[in-house]
Amino acid sequence: GAPAATDDLPSSVLGAEAAGPLAAYQLAVRLHPGAHRLSGQQQVTYPNRTGIELTEIVFRLYPNLPQYGGLMEIGPTWVDGQPSTASLRADRTSLVVPLNSPLAPQASATISLTFDIDIPQKNGNYVLFGHSEGIWSLPDAYPLLAVHESLVGSSGSGTAWYEDLAPPHSDAVFAETAFYDVTLALPSGLTLATTGSIASDMEDGMGYRIYQVTGGPLREFAWLAGANYQMAETEASGARVRSYYLAGDETAGRAALNAAAAALRLYDELFGPYPFPELTVVEAPLGHYGMEYPSLNLMGTDLYR
Numbered sequence: 001g002a003p004a005a006t007d008d009l010p011s012s013v014l015g016a017e018a019a020g021p022l023a024a025y026q027l028a029v030r031l032h033p034g035a036h037r038l039s040g041q042q043q044v045t046y047p048n049r050t051g052i053e054l055t056e057i058v059f060r061l062y063p064n065l066p067q068y069g070g071l072m073e074i075g076p077t078w079v080d081g082q083p084s085t086a087s088l089r090a091d092r093t094s095l096v097v098p099l100n101s102p103l104a105p106q107a108s109a110t111i112s113l114t115f116d117i118d119i120p121q122k123n124g125n126y127v128l129f130g131h132s133e134g135i136w137s138l139p140d141a142y143p144l145l146a147v148h149e150s151l152v153g154s155s156g157s158g159t160a161w162y163e164d165l166a167p168p169h170s171d172a173v174f175a176e177t178a179f180y181d182v183t184l185a186l187p188s189g190l191t192l193a194t195t196g197s198i199a200s201d202m203e204d205g206m207g208y209r210i211y212q213v214t215g216g217p218l219r220e221f222a223w224l225a226g227a228n229y230q231m232a233e234t235e236a237s238g239a240r241v242r243s244y245y246l247a248g249d250e251t252a253g254r255a256a257l258n259a260a261a262a263a264l265r266l267y268d269e270l271f272g273p274y275p276f277p278e279l280t281v282v283e284a285p286l287g288h289y290g291m292e293y294p295s296l297n298l299m300g301t302d303l304y305r
Contacts, residue, residue, distance in 0.1 A: 021047040021108075022217055023178040027142055030185040030208075031225070036131065038117040038141055044178075045110045050150040053102040057109065058161040059095040059143035060175070061088075063117050067168040068129040074143070075114035086113070090163040095143055117141055125287030125302070132285040133246075133301060136190070139222035139293060144175050151176070179216030186211065186225055193244045193282045194223035195296045215276070215294070222293040224282055236261035236279075237268040244282045245304060252304035256281045260297070 029040035048054055063070030077086040079100055086097045103109050119138070120130040129137055146161040166172040180196055185208045192198070196215025204210050215221075226246070232254050233242045241261045245253025260281045268274055276295040284291070286300035 023047065023145055023176060025178055025180050027182040031136065033187060036119045036121060038119060038138065040115050040142055042142055043110060043112045044145065045108055046145065047108045048103045048105055050148045051105050052150060052159065053104055055099055055102055057097045057099065057111060058146040058163065060146050061093050061095055061143060062140040062172055063129060064093045065165065065172055069120040070129055071118040073116050078112040080110055091165060093165060094146065094163045113143065115143060126289055127285040128291060134228055135224055135226040135285055137224050137284060140173055140220055144220060147174055147176055173220055175219050177217035177219050180214060180218055180221050182213040182221060184211040184213060189227050190225040191229040192223060192225050193280055195221055195294045197277055218294040220293060222296055224284060232257050234261050236264045237274055239264060239274050239276065240278045242278065242280045246283050249283060249304040253283065256299065
């Protein structure tokens with residue numbers, strides 16, 4: 001789908017495009033719980049804002065990080081409809097897609113590919129990626145564009161891509177904001193909590209519910225799903241605030257909702273308008289810790305109890 005028309009975006013969001021057009025992702029992914037696998041197709045339109053000709057475009061495969069513990073395999077890759085032979089580097093955490101011809105500044109290329117991810121089963125007090133406590137936690141479960149040095153005033157050569165491996169307890173992701181249009185197929189018994197906004201959802205008659213999720217500019221796309229989630233919601237500063245919590249944790253789940261709404265009102269007063277239509281807080285298998293994504297905030301189950 002096309003990115004949102006600029007007339008529909010608040011001024012706080014329009015500022016993100018000051019340096020030029022943003023990348024746009026189209027994703028179609030399906031969760032296969034019995035196989036602990038996620039399959040997907042992806043198309044990304046990448047505008048060259050680097051100011052130099054590019055001969056390759058690089059994606060990060062974050063599920064392959066040791067701390068994520070997954071395994072992402074890449075299928076056929078195309079550039080502007082033509083086959084391209086991609087390769088892996090940075091300990092299999094980067095996918096390098098060579099371009100069929102150099103991409104000039106301000107020009108765009110469209111990269112299409114397929115992928116599969118083996119999802120780890122984990123137990124422990126901090127599970128950022130995988131299946132734990134009945135929850136599917138799947139942030140960054142797709143090839144995510146790397147950042148080019150020329151876009152951030154790097155002290156390096158200015159011609160390379162950032163492919164560093166994040167230490168285990170740091171924020172792993174470094175990415176540009178982009179627009180997202182995601183079709184997500186989940187077994188009907190699961191409840192979805194996600195970045196972006198759910199534009200529609202419907203049963204497919206074969207045991208799956210198909211969600212259409214859109215958003216942008218977002219740094220990344222992240223989502224969780226579980227069979228035991230309940231949800232409470234309210235409004236604050238023009239945004240819909242939602243709290244997803246596990247059955248039995250209703251008191252803490254509603255307290256999380258009230259705290260999130262109060263924080264949003266305070267930040268709106270002190271710093272300015274919240275740029276997204278929704279803010280979501282989710283109980284997650286993170287022990288006493290938390291993690292944050294665009295419009296999606298995770299708090300560990302131990303904090304709720």
